[in-house]
Amino acid sequence: MTMIKETMANEKKYGLMSDVKVARKITNLTSYSVLFFFSALILFPILWIISTSLKNEEDLFSLPPQIIPENPTLHAFKQVWIDHPFLAYFRNSLIVVSAATFISVTFSAFAAYGLSRFRFRGHGTFMAFLLASQLFPSIMLLIPFYKIYMTFGLINTHAALIITYVSFTIPFCTWMMRGYFDGISKDLDLAAQIDGAGRFRIFRSVILPLSWPGLAATTIYSFISGWNEYIFALVLTQDEEMKTVPVGIGQLVGEYRIDWAQLMAASLYALIPLTIIFIFFNRYFISGLSAGAVKE
Amino acid sequence: MVGTDNGSGQGRFNVIARNMGATDLGKNAAGKYVAGQDSDGWKAALKLYKDAVDVGCVPPGQFQTGYPEASVQIGKGQAAMMITGPHTIGVALTANPAAKGKLAGAPIPAAAGVSATTSLNQSGYAIARRSTHRAAAIAYLKFLLNKENQLRINDVTYRIPSRLDAQADPQVNSEMSLGFVKAGEGKVFSNPQIPWYNSIAILSSPAYQAAIKGDKTIDQIAKEQAEKARKIIADNG
Amino acid sequence: MKSAFKKRESRSGYFFTLPTLLIVFSLIIYPLGYAIFISMQRTNLISEWKFVGARYYAELLTDAEFINSLKISLIFAFFVVVGNFVVGLLLAVILNQNLKFATTFKIILMLPWLLPEVVVALIWKWLFNPTYGLINYILNTVGLIDSDVSWFDSSTSALAGVIFVATWKGYPIVMIMMLAGMKNIPSERYEAAAIDGATRIQQFRHITLPGLRPIFLVTCILETAWWFKHFTVIWLMTSGGPAGATKVVSISIYQQAFGDFNFGKAAAESVIILTILLAASYFYSRAIRNDND
Numbered sequence: 001m002t003m004i005k006e007t008m009a010n011e012k013k014y015g016l017m018s019d020v021k022v023a024r025k026i027t028n029l030t031s032y033s034v035l036f037f038f039s040a041l042i043l044f045p046i047l048w049i050i051s052t053s054l055k056n057e058e059d060l061f062s063l064p065p066q067i068i069p070e071n072p073t074l075h076a077f078k079q080v081w082i083d084h085p086f087l088a089y090f091r092n093s094l095i096v097v098s099a100a101t102f103i104s105v106t107f108s109a110f111a112a113y114g115l116s117r118f119r120f121r122g123h124g125t126f127m128a129f130l131l132a133s134q135l136f137p138s139i140m141l142l143i144p145f146y147k148i149y150m151t152f153g154l155i156n157t158h159a160a161l162i163i164t165y166v167s168f169t170i171p172f173c174t175w176m177m178r179g180y181f182d183g184i185s186k187d188l189d190l191a192a193q194i195d196g197a198g199r200f201r202i203f204r205s206v207i208l209p210l211s212w213p214g215l216a217a218t219t220i221y222s223f224i225s226g227w228n229e230y231i232f233a234l235v236l237t238q239d240e241e242m243k244t245v246p247v248g249i250g251q252l253v254g255e256y257r258i259d260w261a262q263l264m265a266a267s268l269y270a271l272i273p274l275t276i277i278f279i280f281f282n283r284y285f286i287s288g289l290s291a292g293a294v295k296e
Numbered sequence: 297m298v299g300t301d302n303g304s305g306q307g308r309f310n311v312i313a314r315n316m317g318a319t320d321l322g323k324n325a326a327g328k329y330v331a332g333q334d335s336d337g338w339k340a341a342l343k344l345y346k347d348a349v350d351v352g353c354v355p356p357g358q359f360q361t362g363y364p365e366a367s368v369q370i371g372k373g374q375a376a377m378m379i380t381g382p383h384t385i386g387v388a389l390t391a392n393p394a395a396k397g398k399l400a401g402a403p404i405p406a407a408a409g410v411s412a413t414t415s416l417n418q419s420g421y422a423i424a425r426r427s428t429h430r431a432a433a434i435a436y437l438k439f440l441l442n443k444e445n446q447l448r449i450n451d452v453t454y455r456i457p458s459r460l461d462a463q464a465d466p467q468v469n470s471e472m473s474l475g476f477v478k479a480g481e482g483k484v485f486s487n488p489q490i491p492w493y494n495s496i497a498i499l500s501s502p503a504y505q506a507a508i509k510g511d512k513t514i515d516q517i518a519k520e521q522a523e524k525a526r527k528i529i530a531d532n533g
Numbered sequence: 534m535k536s537a538f539k540k541r542e543s544r545s546g547y548f549f550t551l552p553t554l555l556i557v558f559s560l561i562i563y564p565l566g567y568a569i570f571i572s573m574q575r576t577n578l579i580s581e582w583k584f585v586g587a588r589y590y591a592e593l594l595t596d597a598e599f600i601n602s603l604k605i606s607l608i609f610a611f612f613v614v615v616g617n618f619v620v621g622l623l624l625a626v627i628l629n630q631n632l633k634f635a636t637t638f639k640i641i642l643m644l645p646w647l648l649p650e651v652v653v654a655l656i657w658k659w660l661f662n663p664t665y666g667l668i669n670y671i672l673n674t675v676g677l678i679d680s681d682v683s684w685f686d687s688s689t690s691a692l693a694g695v696i697f698v699a700t701w702k703g704y705p706i707v708m709i710m711m712l713a714g715m716k717n718i719p720s721e722r723y724e725a726a727a728i729d730g731a732t733r734i735q736q737f738r739h740i741t742l743p744g745l746r747p748i749f750l751v752t753c754i755l756e757t758a759w760w761f762k763h764f765t766v767i768w769l770m771t772s773g774g775p776a777g778a779t780k781v782v783s784i785s786i787y788q789q790a791f792g793d794f795n796f797g798k799a800a801a802e803s804v805i806i807l808t809i810l811l812a813a814s815y816f817y818s819r820a821i822r823n824d825n826d
Contacts, residue, residue, distance in 0.1 A: 356681045
């Protein structure tokens with residue numbers, strides 16, 4: 001009864017607007033409220049990061065706290081490059097993380113396709129094994145990894161970090177891509193096979209082009225995990241010229257003093273490549289949408 | 297109050313416990329290691345921590361107050377006292393230059409019948425025999441160690457110089473750091489130089505945190521930690 | 534005929550999976566074997582090596598503190614994973630509607646994932662600081678509180694605090710994975726459902742959720758494993774305190790290894806955790822296998 005009354009009232013209120021449209025408006029409003037709420041929750045600490053990066057030493061802990069710095073300065077943004085070899089840190093991070101991401105995404109797409117399309121002996125074991133490799137507490141991996149790389153003379157090289165990051169991200173990327181490939185109809189493979197295409201060609205020219213959203217997600221995942229990894233980079237590199245960005249940022253946290261302004265400035269600099277990667281790959285999420293139409 | 301569960305908090309508690317007459321890892325007459333966690337002095341130190349928080353003379357959030365936080369509190373006038381060394385003056389003044397001249401050090405008082413004691417933190421340098429830039433390293437150390445530069449470092453960091461002639465300089469004996477110099481001239485203790493001492497040292501931080509929280513009685517806490525310490529001694533002795 | 538087909542199937546399967554298999558295998562087997570080896574030694578890894586057999590395992594399984602830190606890890610992981618999924622899925626569903634400004638919101642909502650854990654932990658610790666943190670200042674100004682609240686002093690609030698920060702940091706990955714999964718659900722299904730008059734909630738239950746199932750399960754397992762053995766955020770915010778209230782297993786291992794230099798016992802703890810997580814993932818993967826057939 002009440003529902004009918006409400007509907008009638010709504011119809012009166014919105015004139016020609018249909019019930020569905022009203023409902024849609026309300027859902028949109030709710031959606032935006034949720035988005036605003038969470039965005040505020042995210043932006044609050046981030047604005048504090050930005051505000052801190054613009055403060056001078058004396059204003060850092062001023063009471064009451066200054067949300068907008070009274071004496072804003074770009075000093076930290078400049079000084080962080082002078083006081084520390086961040087240029088080298090950025091170069092190392094870019095080399096290591098790009099290489100690791102490329103290897104990880106390529107290999108995992110291969111493996112995921114194999115797991116998604118073929119049944120073979122050890123299929124289940126392999127899946128379980130990939131998973132198991134993620135279950136061991138990473139602190140206890142530090143020492144054996146160090147020993148392995150020591151044996152092969154890889155300490156203090158990009159290669160050690162690349163291999164490490166690949167081993168960390170490949171299981172998740174494989175599982176993730178496998179879930180993605182499973183969602184693509186096998187009829188497509190079959191059709192291409194009837195046309196006489198080999199397995200590799202099917203993978204490359206039929207399945208991969210449909211998988212951009214999945215590949216974009218795994219690329220973002222791999223890149224970000226590597227970009228922010230701290231403890232292994234700390235242990236496996238020693239020379240200043242070989243350290244990565246998170247290690248450099250970590251060094252700003254001293255035993256006696258935290259260099260807050262520079263710490264925040266460096267973190268903001270470190271966000272730039274990630275944001276670019278994200279904006280770039282975000283387009284593939286959208287293009288994946290149109291690809292979705294041909295899937296079934 | 298540095299009440300964090302880390303070495304910084306443990307070291308400060310240890311100094312207080314020592315001045316209450318407790319030694320976390322002492323030696324008996326027969327030269328065997330003994331645990332001091334259930335001694336009266338250790339319990340008194342735990343009680344002091346608890347009481348300090350209970351009566352409200354500790355800034356809130358003592359469990360998250362590590363060294364960097366506590367020195368900001370000193371600099372900003374939110375805390376009046378801290379168990380620490382002279383370097384804190386330097387750190388506090390960075391956060392608040394206006395505090396210059398308003399900070400001073402004093403030796404930690406000891407319980408009745410206990411002679412006051414403190415620890416000295418000495419930082420040292422070493423040059424490897426096969427160092428490729430040995431001459432440069434030596435020159436750098438000499439640079440750090442000449443009297444004038446020692447005083448310059450002291451002027452900024454308030455750390456007490458390692459050179460005796462620099463220590464005697466009036467600058468070092470200013471009112472701000474005199475208390476630290478005095479304490480250092482008195483009785484000084486050092487922790488046992490054994491590889492497993494750290495296993496004993498880390499027993500104190502969960503203990504003072506538990507004492508402050510008050511879920512367990514101080515006797516209970518002291519007993520538990522002493523049992524752990526005895527097990528460690530037995531394992532290593 | 535059929536067996537020839539099967540053989541070719543197998544060969545293709547191996548061809549595609551081999552590179553990954555080799556990488557993961559070579560970097561997992563040795564560390565694992567090494568950990569099992571040192572878990573039976575009393576060792577500081579330098580001068581002392583003494584075989585102790587299963588002593589550490591026996592000690593740990595009867596050690597109330599260790600059992601307690603397993604319990605804390607479980608609570609921590611449970612709430613963080615549930616939190617990540619609730620927030621991540623909710624936001625993914627909304628972002629997937631292609632509202633105006635969806636991309637802007639998506640980038641903002643991704644930001645926590647882009648920040649290093651160290652920075653996230655330190656900034657929140659500062660914001661929550663009772664004497665000079667922004668949160669108390671704001672609450673004081675608005676009049677919600679009249680004295681400084683020390684947020685992390687009780688066992689419950691400290692654990693809740695680290696769970697909050699971990700969720701703040703952790704939900705974007707779930708959001709992104711769910712979003713990618715949703716792009717894989719054909720839009721015709723929604724159109725057909727809409728024509729049949731299904732509400733948004735019905736569409737979510739009967740189309741979105743089943744469509745997300747494969748990615749959902751994978752993300753769920755790995756999220757559980759990651760957060761169960763999480764270290765950085767908790768270590769930087771509470772170091773396991775107050776009085777052990779947030780001492781998860783990773784912190785216990787870290788303190789055992791790098792505080793006590795008792796590497797054997799630390800390794801034994803790791804092996805026990807591995808066993809627990811293996812058992813848990815066995816049940817998960819059975820669910821996945823059912824899903825495949």
